[in-house]
Amino acid sequence: MSGLLALCRQCYRSALVPPSSLVLRQFTTSQILLASNRHKAPKIRVPSKKAAAAKARRKAALAAKAIDRSEFLTLADAIAVLRAVEVASPNSTLDLYIKTEMKNGVAVPKGRVNLPREAKAMSEDKILVFAEGRQAEEAKKAGAHFVGGPELIDGIINNRFQATTILCTPALIRAITPKLGRVLGPLGLMPSERRGTVTDDIAGYIQRIRGTSEWRADKTGNIHMPIAMMHFPVDDMVKNIRHFLTSVKRVTGNTKEAEDSRRTKGSGAKPVTVISKVMLSSRQGPGIHISDY
Template identity: 30%
Template sequence: MKRGKKYVEAAKNIDRTAQYDVAEAVSLVKKAAVAKFDETIEAHIRTGCDGRHAEQQIRGAVVLPHGTGKAVKVLVIAKGEKIDEAKAAGADFVGGEELIPKIQNDGWLDFDVVVATPDMMGVVGRLGRVLGPKGLMPNPKAGTVTMDVTKAVNEIKAGKIEYRLDKTNIIHVPVGKASFTEEQLADNFQTLMDAINKAKPSSLKGQYIKSITLAPTMGPGVKLSVAKVAQ
């Protein structure tokens, strides 16, 4: 794959054979973000889990102390007084059963996170084929199936992110923007790692975290020392 000039220049500052501590990695990854827009900084965490086994499926959510730098559009599917509660909490879109055909048939997906009350999950279940592949299906483990819609909306707006294994047992999550300070990125990253370390499956044999890379949207990745980050 041919890389652009900016990518090649940025990559010169990074020793591909080295494993950096958090402060060094954050400093390097900020310098590697040379695109004309405010790049997202993502963490890519390769685990020793086997997601084919239910007990080794890692999934959860954590509120990053400095947010993600992205304005998140929240859809709440509820009924009764929970509709008013969601609106008061600042949800971008709120509705009930009438939203199902709009999403299912009209392809409306102008939102980033879906929150649903438990009494609406029978209805929301019909959207599995649409929302599932996009990672938008509400889930109790992620705190997006709840009666406390105020708390759910507030946390998502404050920078709550969901982490989960992909098919190759890697977790991909944003930890902020290139415009963040090094301290903000390091704080967010450490908060994420603390949550992932706590989520270690008890049934796992062998190494839990195999590798960690921080990378900007368009730039080269920086490898971190697992020993210094994952306890």
């Protein structure tokens, strides 16, 4: 008893409690997961370019099979249906839609056309010409709106010169390409020998495009064109559509002449851009697939 009195008050109380009433702390021997492993995100597998391209081809093939061929009409039947829908709106527009299959590295299809009967008033072309000396004078006389040398580059970059057509002489093309290639290239306005916009015959080119209108696909290959008015005779509608389709086929390499040149070895013919869809529509009418384009 004397030994207990020598203890402090807390130890004295602990000594008086029987061992059976003590609460023992339980310890676990299981392994503890690290927080870094518990919250680690699963690894995402990124498909290769080849696998992604194969998936896109399979998806396009399934979409092509899903199209109901019974929904396709001939050009004459499609015009008849849309004229019946728009019978109360003779001044509405007949619109033509063409879908081209764009490939990597292929220029956006664009061209010029002079329809047998214009569906709407043509907007004026703004022509800019890179030329000097005698060729510059000829360009001004031919009707070019902006004529000059490399000093026009900053005006194009800053949007002071908003041209719809840009021409250049071969002597100046190397001077303007480094600064304007990335600016005009995506817009389809960069002068090019293949398109005929790099030429010494500037005046002749301007004369050839006078009275024509330019068409251009968007970045995904879609071409939209108001092709006729509903009050036009059917023959005029068909002529406009056929004329425009011929222009698109020529640019995309879908003509018989282009096919023959591709068969000739070493001809250097450009690859064909496939036309996958042609549709006619109107303001109130449906979009109708054309079967005989």
